[in-house]
Amino acid sequence: MENIVGGAAGILTSVSMIPQLIKVLKEKNVEDLSAGMLIVLISGLSLWVWYGIMKTEWPIILSNAFAVMVNLWLGICLIIYRK
Template sequence: MAMAMLSPATIELVGAAGATLTTLCWLPQAVKVIRDKDTRALSLPANLAFTLGVALWLVYGIALNNWPLIGSESVTLALMLTIVATKLRYG
């Protein structure tokens, strides 16, 4: 299916759905890290790089005034900062 065949509303809906799913996937990890305080299996460099990438996507979304991107990246950034802070505190 060519993208030209999709309406702008459908494209926004697809983007919002994708953003929601990729954001919510981090919620169980953040809850587990907070609850167990066990972060030994998590890579600090990988999580730092991902968190920086999320922050840059957030800046990009703000520059474009793209609300699905801004919303999802804001929530993802909050979750990732929680995971990274827990990793730094508990190793």
């Protein structure tokens, strides 16, 4: 049961920003995105990846690495589409 709960949590948190990324890519509008929030979120997720590496916990590593990538894309969009 622990693996099911942990897997579900990892998947949901990993994909949570995908709707935001899709919206930004469609509208090319980043006015409502906070650079500070993205920096803090990417930093926290990166620390989770590091923690997963230290513990050799692949679900933690993979889910958080995916989330880092999604949020880095949002950060790139923030730079490209900023007015």
